[in-house]
Amino acid sequence: MDRMFRVLAFWTGIFTVMFVIGEMPDAAVLFLVQTVFFLTLSYLKLSERMYMYIFGAYLTVFMIGFTYYTGFLLEPSFRH
Numbered sequence: 509m510d511r512m513f514r515v516l517a518f519w520t521g522i523f524t525v526m527f528v529i530g531e532m533p534d535a536a537v538l539f540l541v542q543t544v545f546f547l548t549l550s551y552l553k554l555s556e557r558m559y560m561y562i563f564g565a566y567l568t569v570f571m572i573g574f575t576y577y578t579g580f581l582l583e584p585s586f587r588h
């Protein structure tokens with residue numbers, strides 16, 4: 509399971525580089541933080557159950573943040 513967190517770190521790292529190239533620094537920092545988070549967790553040698561709990565908590569926090577962002581912070585395009 510620790511290898512899967514390294515895979516997640518790899519892909520979030522790729523997105524970090526793409527956001528830097530695309531001159532989107534806010535998104536690049538967000539993905540860099542996720543990359544460091546996943547890479548750090550991958551070397552902790554936790555049990556598989558703990559890795560699943562952490563991943564479930566990560567997905568929960570992501571969905572709450574994404575729902576808040578899309579529901580309250582984005583400007584609806586149909587008003588223009």
